[in-house]
Amino acid sequence: MSDTGMIFSPIARGGGAFVVHRMLSEQIPGYQLSGYHPWLALAPGNLFPESNATGVRMLHTTPESAPLFRRKGIPSVITFHNYVLDRYMANYSSVPQQVYYQCFLLPWTRMALKQATAVTAVSHFLAGLIRREIGFEGQIPVIYNGIDTQRFKPAPGRSSRRKTCRILFSGNLIRRKGAQWLFDIARKIPSNACIYYTGGLRTRHRLPSHPALRPLGAVSYGEMPAVYRRMDLLLMPTVREGFGLAVAEAMASALPVVASNCSSIPELVDSGKGGFLCPVGDVAGFVETITRLVGDPGLRRSMGAYNRKKAVRLFSMETTVHAYRRLFANLMHRTPRA
Template sequence: MCPRRTPLVITFHNYVLDRVMRRYSSAVQRLHYATDLRLYTRMALRRAAAVTAVSNFTARLVREDLRFAGPIEVIPNGVDVGRFRPGDAPPQDGPLRVLFSGNLTRRKGADLLPEIARLAGPDVQIHYTTGARAGIGDPRWAGLHPQGRVPHDQMPTLYRRFDALLLPTVREGMSLALLEAMASGLVVVASDAASNPELIEPRAGGLLCPVGEPEAYADALRTLAADRERVRRMGQHNRQVVESRYTLERMVAGYLAVFERVLGKPVPLRGEARL
């Protein structure tokens, strides 16, 4: 707990207190979201000197669900474009190499993976990591290729082994996996939900699909598998988008400006001289 006189800056990295997310939450989570977490979130908002969110979608949810009338500054997530960078040009033959990176939960759309793989057919090869939490188990589903738990410092190398990222998620504040994959030059097949449309330019950097419809994801993957030159162009486009809008430097500058405005004085970064 910080002293009450300390200015409070709140950042919403995601939002799960609304009714839509109840069907994707456990009984304990639903109780927690509807009672103490909602109460404490409202209390924090009343105290906050500044409120930020990682996406326009998340900011809008906070305003609508909590009826928050104050300003919310959107500061998108950023990634290290030096670490997450494209590898060699992907091969033009063989199956399309697709990665699902995240927890194996219904909220992430992991339950759709076996059906997507079945419908996509032999021209698409789907690999998956288990993430920090394997919420629906790790059954080594037929037709899917497990990568196990991959430490974050090994993720840049992993992304460079693939052509596309599959993100059939229900809710994201702003997906770091999505940004990392885009920075690595991957094309994206994702849900048209939450903040995904803020990041993905349809037909330029990826294909968006309706939530919960494995047929749509499979069709999108088959379309990409049939046109590898398009996959290459879309991956290059995604890299350019991240370099221009979603770098660590832009994110840090955004938060630094908020902290300096709240404090009314410059805030030195680590390693800078303190006056």
């Protein structure tokens, strides 16, 4: 695609969207990523002179960023990586967040949809949610997020004789990720199990102290493949995921997954085959399924192998890049050069 001109992609740092768009910038010639701090979403668009540069032929960003960087005559592709503006998610948002969402983010999302040349979503759940909540009637093709399955891969000879079963929680320590339930889960899991948790990309605090909770602190994305290879299973008690990048990474690393039965998660995890899905906030259910996996290394291995095959088949970087390249090429062929 190097002969088609530049694709400009301004994305807020600190989340899964930035990780995915950075991957696209590394794999698609002419794709230019411009990361910014999330608070700068309120700044004027000329903060990023690249968006006015000669040769820009397409904008690819998220709904909250699209109105800032839209340029007349340049097609725009917006990708929904998540959606938290509905009434259900108000239960997991602070009052300032709710005010920001309803007074700023929701109107901008509507504007982005109205102005967009094409709209994509990273899961079928998310595409359906956008149609229901906003009443969008246009097409929303689903392009699953992709991961590098050569970097996120199983540890050679992962030990099943280790005395302690290592459980990983990967994500920001916020209510939407289910961090509020980690302490209660940790108190009730078997004594030979331990939950290791990251600080996430946007949070730096720790959970209350408990022998079964081990903070890993802030872990860079480049370090995450090694972290997965040291673990035995992934715990994801989330409330809402647009896709579930950590789940896909764990699956590619051949880990079984214990997660909430909500949003996009059932599109990734086949309950009973690649792990177990529990009702949102069901601490007892999470403890029960974790206990079963802790006591059955063979089940962990078989579920991990199932997940690895599914991740390679459906969530590979190559599949995602190919889908976006095809979308961009089709739109550029329909749009004359300025």
